[in-house]
Amino acid sequence: MDYKPQNVICQNCKTQFTIEPEDFNFYEKIKVPPPTFCPECRLTGRLLNIMERTLYNDICDNCGKKIISHFSPETSYKVFCSSCWWGDSWDGTEYGKDYDFNKTFFEQFHELRKIVPCQAMNMKNSTDCKYCSGIDRCKNCVYVFSGLQSINCYYCVTPIFVKDSIDSDFIINGDHVYEAFNSNQNYNTKFAYFSDGSLDSAFLFNCLGCSNCFGCVNLRNQKYCIFNKQYSKEEYQKEIQKWDLGDYKIVQKAEQEFMKLFYKTPKHFANIINSTNVIGDNIKNSRNCKICFSVFNGVENCKYIFYSGLLLKDSYDVTLGGDTSELLYQATGSTRCQKAFFVRASSNLVDVEYSENLYNCSNCFGCAKLRHKKYCILNKQYSKEEYKKLIPKIKEHMMNVPYKDKDGRIYKYGDYFPPEHSMWAYNESLIQQYFPLKKEEVKKCNFSWHNPPERDYQITLKTKDLPNHIKDVDDSVLNEIIECEHNGKECNQQCSTAFRILPNELQFYRQMNITLPRLCPNCRHYERLKKINPPKLWHRKCMCNGVESYNKEYKNTIKHSHGDSPCMNEFETAISDERREIVYCKKCYQAEFV
Ligand SMILES: [Zn+2]
Ligand SMILES: [Zn+2]
Ligand SMILES: [Zn+2]
Ligand SMILES: [Zn+2]
Ligand SMILES: [Zn+2]
Known part of the structure; x- marks a missing residue:
């Protein structure tokens, strides 16, 4: 079909975004209505559903063993240890429910995920x-x-x-x-x-x-x-x-x-290696990608992808996905999938929508924690014929009876899960790493905030008392609880306030001749994140002023094609104009560095 670009106001941030003809073609191909949230709000919605660094001591609800879990013991979720979760003692379809046309789909899915056992931390074949x-x-x-x-x-x-x-x-x-x-x-x-x-x-x-x-x-x-x-x-x-x-x-x-x-x-202006026809930043060995950030090795015909790679084709809005996948849409943490829309933390799926933690499943809709299943809706098993009949009715119901959140945003078929249904708070999920906010700001945006659990340990070694040189570190350091230099104060980086050194780790530092870290692992990770550009683009002008950079910090080593007058080239870059870096266009950069 012949489409025209259309400007839409984002339901969440109220900024205008454009749906291009190529986008309409994609939505038409996957038969999903165009989005009502802008690309950035779609990304943050997905990041809010990815958990990494908040861990709790808990008990497996099946075997009673002590476990480390992503779920706080106070949550109402049922949580199993990895071996119980992957075991044969239970099956996700035991929790199956009939679709209720008197309730919204999103409410029903949220109720389902509260009763089906979660894996304390997702691990596979490890x-x-x-x-x-x-x-x-x-x-x-x-x-x-x-x-x-x-x-x-x-x-x-x-x-x-x-x-x-x-x-x-x-x-x-x-x-x-x-x-x-x-x-x-x-x-x-x-x-x-x-x-x-x-x-x-x-x-x-x-x-x-x-x-x-x-x-x-x-x-x-x-x-x-x-x-x-x-x-x-x-x-x-x-x-x-x-x-x-x-x-x-x-x-x-x-x-x-x-x-x-x-x-x-x-x-x-952009870190692009061995790729053709791409717009974004940090793109390697890929082609035909637009507004993609940190994609690598075989990402093709994709848009709005963040941290994905290893063969991902014809997909939109994917975060942490790929590994031989195609036609993914609004997906996170999903690998080896074909035609999977609105899915999280899953692998080996075909024709699956609005589901999470599904493994080796096909033709499932609104399901949670299933393995080797076909034709399930809200974890209930149907015959192929029943399934094919019911799905169009559910999609129509989602359009006619949308979920409305407490701020009045509406969620129909084609929208991602509402943020208020995320299993984690803002500062527990991946969103805090890429769009960090302080507690007051999070509360203002109506997201939830999680206060870190009280620590039940005593710091035994201050950072300042660590030996300056690794050669002076004694094995006794393995028994110490070392203070993180940030000590949680004024630190918005999920600081765990203290850390330990593990035996293999100490051996590594000694072998590699590396001084001991001064920060906790979370603060170390956040410090590395400061070195990368955000997943956003700014339209900017080349900073080459002729014989040197505009800020005079860099003198060109060779005459550029624009001579002594300023370069007039413009580009889309992930380095905002508030940053200190000198940003050159492709021509000026290549004149200096090849
Ligand atoms: Zn928005
Ligand atoms: Zn267990
Ligand atoms: Zn720290
Ligand atoms: Zn230039
Ligand atoms: Zn130049």
Whole structure:
């Protein structure tokens, strides 16, 4: 059909957004009405339904064992430990309900998810992992979220095929990686951001294929560079002795010098590698993607995708999904799915809508926690014929009798779950990491806020009393409860106020010559997040003023095509104009850095 662009006012934030002809074609293809919430409100709605870092001590409602859970013991949800949840002693269809045409769909779904057992923390095919969730095929991991096939990883988010690594987020194929963000194929590398294929290096930003480099920005296939300065092998080996990362004071100095160079060196307006026809930021090996952020390896014909990859096609509004999926819409944490709309934390689905924690299911609607099922609605089993007859009636009912939330927003077929039905509070869910708000602000927006549980431990070691050098750390540190330098005060980063060092972790720091951390794992993760751009775009002008950058921090090294007059190029960038970075267009950037 021939569509025209249409401007719509978002039900939630009241800003205007445009539905393009290509979008209408997509909604037509999946037979879902166009959205009534803007792309950002759709993203925040999904993030509110993803839980990572809030953990509780609880008891499994099936076997009575002590467990670590994403659900506070006070919640009304029924919670099972992983082995009970995956066991055969129960089946989700036991909780099946008839569809009630006198109630809204969203109310009925919310009632259902309150009675079907939840898995304390979602783990699949994983062994010897502690405090992890959203992981699949992992081994010996601690405090890892959304990991895939990774071994011996500690405090990582989305490690994929990674081993022996600590404090690193969104990394693929890494080995002995420490403090990295969005960096792939690295070995023995520390503090690497948006840098791939590095070896024996530290403090890198946007470097590709570098080895024996320290404190470098925007380099390609270099060796023996320190703060972007080339050394001979012998000089490098002498010079690098000064940068002993086992020493906390030297790490702080290195970070300072690195950030100085970072702000002095122009950034490409978008971090895009080996991709064609894409708009967004941090896109690798993908094509035909619009308004996508942090997508990698085979994302094609997609829009509004955030942190997804490994073959994801023809999809809209996906967060943490992919791994051979197509036609996903408004989905989170879902992998190996085809035609799955409004689903969360699921895998191997075909033709599923408005469901969560479903595994190997097809033709299900409004279901929670099912495995190997077909033709279910609100967890009740139907025959194929009954199912096909009932689904159109339910969709019509959702259109005619929408759910209305307490602020008057309405939710029909085609809208995501209402935020007030999220199982978690604002500051417990992933939304706090990307759209951080303070308690008062959250209350004002009518989201719920969760007060962290009272700590029942005593800090035994102050941060200031930690040895400066890793070589001076005694094994006794394993018995200490160490204060987080932020100590929860003025800290809006889910600070757990204290932390421990684990035996394998200590061995790693000693082997890699890394000073002990001073912050709790949550604060460490939030500090890394500060180095990335938000999932938003700003229309900006190139900051090249002819022979230097507008802020005079960077002198061009070569004459640009626009000569000595300012560059007039404009672009969409995720670096807002309030930030300090120097942002160059593709031409000016390539003139300087290739
Ligand atoms: Zn909005
Ligand atoms: Zn159990
Ligand atoms: Zn902390
Ligand atoms: Zn330019
Ligand atoms: Zn220029």
